[in-house]
Amino acid sequence: MLSLIIPGEESMTGDNMDTYLQPLLEELQLFWHEGVWVRDAANFNGTFHFKFKTILMWYIYDFPTFRIMAGHVIKGYCRKPSFGLATKAKGVARVWAKRKPGSHITYSRECKKV
Amino acid sequence: MLHPLKMNILPLPSNEYEASNTLKKLGLSYNVTHVCQKGHMLFCGQYENDQNCPQCGLAQYKIVGKSLVPQKVLRHFPIIPRLKRMYNTPGQASVMTWHINNRNGDGMVHHATNFKQWCFIDEKWLDFTSEPHNIRLGLATDGINPFAEKHST
Numbered sequence: 001m002l003s004l005i006i007p008g009e010e011s012m013t014g015d016n017m018d019t020y021l022q023p024l025l026e027e028l029q030l031f032w033h034e035g036v037w038v039r040d041a042a043n044f045n046g047t048f049h050f051k052f053k054t055i056l057m058w059y060i061y062d063f064p065t066f067r068i069m070a071g072h073v074i075k076g077y078c079r080k081p082s083f084g085l086a087t088k089a090k091g092v093a094r095v096w097a098k099r100k101p102g103s104h105i106t107y108s109r110e111c112k113k114v
Numbered sequence: 115m116l117h118p119l120k121m122n123i124l125p126l127p128s129n130e131y132e133a134s135n136t137l138k139k140l141g142l143s144y145n146v147t148h149v150c151q152k153g154h155m156l157f158c159g160q161y162e163n164d165q166n167c168p169q170c171g172l173a174q175y176k177i178v179g180k181s182l183v184p185q186k187v188l189r190h191f192p193i194i195p196r197l198k199r200m201y202n203t204p205g206q207a208s209v210m211t212w213h214i215n216n217r218n219g220d221g222m223v224h225h226a227t228n229f230k231q232w233c234f235i236d237e238k239w240l241d242f243t244s245e246p247h248n249i250r251l252g253l254a255t256d257g258i259n260p261f262a263e264k265h266s267t
Binding site for chain 1: 145147149150153154155156158188189190191192193194196197198201202203204207208231232235239242245247248249250251252253254255256
């Protein structure tokens with residue numbers, strides 16, 4: 001069941017993923033805490049109403065998306081999974097991405113600018 | 115929705131407006147929410163009438179000719195009417211409670227109902243389990259470009 005279309009290639013770099021998931025999460029919370037009254041057509045000639053609740057059991061991601069959701073840096077300096085949680089600020093990753101191929105500035109100096 | 119045998123009896127909608135109206139009545143429509151240009155926030159709830167994003171100050175609309183066009187739009191397909199619709203068809207509604215009626219108790223994993231996680235939820239929240247119509251959802255994401263390139267997943 002498709003629930004969200006998250007726009008674009010440039011916008012979807014993993015930043016602010018939570019913003020786009022807000023409407024879905026609101027619905028899921030309503031489903032779990034309060035429930036929704038639903039008519040069941042299969043029982044008692046369709047006059048049976050019940051309070052319908054759902055629970056979110058699983059997440060299924062591919063690997064890069066999984067790391068976005070876990071809050072890891074996935075590109076630039078410290079991008080390998082073996083670094084674990086010892087990654088630096090996301091700004092470092094952005095500087096790496098914007099760096100021109102010919103420039104010889106060391107990365108430490110660039111990090112200070114950020 | 116469109117049964118192959120009924121295709122000859124029921125004509126297809128003649129224009130897009132008619133088709134979208136039919137989909138709305140079936141509970142298959144979508145909501146449109148305006149988003150900040152950089153994805154900081156959604157313009158909904160208490161921020162609905164704001165012209166600028168409170169975090170970065172960028173405008174919600176851009177001016178094209180004489181009209182205002184939203185900078186960025188998020189389309190959300192609400193799951194509540196979709197799940198309600200599943201229970202409104204007798205054939206589909208009986209399938210929705212399949213996981214209660216067809217369980218195997220021989221200790222082998224035949225289906226997701228035999229998983230440890232499923233049994234854990236059954237034991238922990240008894241009021242949730244006591245209603246057989248309640249279902250378990252899974253969230254899957256696909257088609258996300260972590261590197262902003264066209265051909266990576």
